[in-house]
Amino acid sequence: MKRFLKYSFLSFILIAVWVIVIFLGTDKGWWHAPFTQENEPNKFISSVEVELQNDFVGSMAIGVFKDGKIVKESFHSNGKTVDRNTVFQVASLSKFVSAIGVMKLVQDGRLDLDVPINQYLTRWHLPKSDFDDSKVTVRRLLSHTAGLTDGLGYAGFENTEDVQTLEASLTKAKDADLGSDGRTVVGIEPGIEWRYSGGGFTLLQIIVEEVSGQSFDAYMKTEIFEPLQMTSSFYEWDERFRESVADFYNSDGSKARHRYYTAQAASALYTTLADLEKLLYLFDKDHINQKPLSTDFQKMMWQAEAETLGAPIYGLGTFLYTEIDNQNFIIGHDGKNNPSINTAFRYNPIANDGIIILTTGSNDFATRIASDWVYIHTAKVDALLFAMQQGQMLQCMAIGGMIIILGIIIIAFFRKHQKRNK
Incomplete structure (x- = not known):
């Protein structure tokens, strides 16, 4: 014995x-081998163009910033030509931009981050559960700590006539990804765990509409896109841009159909590389342009609100990819959806460097490249690269x-x- x-x-x-x-x-x-060792923007982009030969990517637009300025852009397509004004759906990268719109209402004193959301809602309310709904706040919705267990994941609809109302989608999303519950409901104690929730951002969408008195798309255009001159960005499908949208592909290289979404704030932003570059100018305190969100409120988005495995993971609508010095992080968001869409936005607020990648036809190309950009510049594995490994x-x-x-x-x-x- x-x-x-x-x-x-x-x-x-x-x-x-x-x-x-x-x-x-x-x-x-310790044993991660990035796809390139080049950190100079032109050489890095050249390495990306070589890496494209190893993966199927239907459409791609990429831009690299250094010292607050765009240094290099590159484009790739298997069909319709892509350039800096080509419109991409960006999947969950939508959340990052949507959060800026929510924080504008907070900045204007029309939303409070820490009061129960029920005081803002009339059209829909959280269903009864075993937990205290009054603990669900805008802060917790933005940081995925509100205790929602929907697991969404939206697949979208192939026809506009099938798109649900906001209220119906919150009750039970018909376009829930496989394996998602689809019901926006409090399933664990609010405030104790980071649980990624697409439904939480759809709930924020209806809150914005209730408080602003506008559709979510109209509010974002008026308060965020127009001041930043993001002229090709929208959440609700606009037929005028039909010919400008990048071709959609499945991961096997076959053409895919366009999808339409109820969950605009969570999944449905249409935008261009040129427009997203203006967000980097928004974050640059030295850049002179009209800024709908002040530096103080931007920085609030970048403070740690949630952890996983003891490490900060998320702020307010913002991934905290890796810490670069005391309480400062590489920030941004990625997006992933089917048919294969993968997008990535990384920004270093200390160095004022950044990278934006928009792709169709690949499930992970943009995330892998952006994570290696972080690794090359910081010698650290970021949150999504760790998740992939x-x-x-x-x-x-x-x-x-x-x-x-x-x-x-x-x-x-x-x-x-x-x-x-x-």
């Missing part, structure tokens, strides 16, 4: 050490654990055999 306990304890210690080493190695990027990390932990157990069993067997021979 003592021998069994001794070997069991040894196995536990070795497996624990192995798990810690693999976790730290993944987190610190989790499967491989867990597999390595499991295989190593099994090898350790098998090794201990073999050692125990041979030692027992040697003892008998003596």
Whole structure:
């Protein structure tokens, strides 16, 4: 019995050490090999253009900023020509821009971040649950800490006549991604856990409409896009842009159909590389332009509101990709949807550098490239690169654990055999 306990304890210690080493190695990027080592913008873009040959990407627009200025842009297409004015759907990158609109209402004193959202709602209310709905606030919706368990994920609709009303979508989204519950409901205690929620941003969409008295699309155009001269950005489909929209592709290279969304704030922003570049100018305190959101309220969006595995992950509508110095982070958002859309926006507020990538036809190209841009500039694995490597990390932990157990069993067997021979 003592021998069994001794070997069991040894196995536990070795497996624990192995798990810690693999976790730290993944987190610190000890064995991560970025697709390029080039950090100078022109050479980095040239490396991206080479990397395109290894993956199917139907359409792409990319821009790299340095010291607050756009340095290099590049475009790729398998069909219709793409340029800086080509319109892309940007999936969940929409949340980042939508959050700026929400914070404008906070700045104007029309929304309070920390009061129960029910005081703003008349058209729809959270269904009764086992938890206190009064703890659901705008701050918690923006930071995905409101306790919502919808798991959305919106797939959109192929025909405009199928698009649900906001109220119907919040009650039960017909276009919920596979595996999503689709009901916007409080399923865990608000304020205790970061749980990514598309439904939370659809709830913010209806709050904006209630408070502003405008449709979400009209409010964003008036309060955010027009001041920033983002002339090709919109949430509600506009037929005038039909010929300007990038071609949609599935990941196998086949053409895909355009999708339409109820959940505009969460998933449906249409925009261009040229327009998104103006957001980087918005964040640059030295850039002279009309700014709908003050520097103080921008920085509020970039403060840590939620953690995972003990590390900051999210602010107010903003991913905190990695810390660059005390309480400052690479910020932005990514988007991913089907048919294959992948977008990425990363900004370093200290160096005033950034990267924007918009793609169709790939599930992860934009995120991988943007995460490697972060790694090259900071020598750190950002939050989404870590998430992409989790499967491989867990597999390595499991295989190593099994090898350790098998090794201990073999050692125990041979030692027992040697003892008998003596």
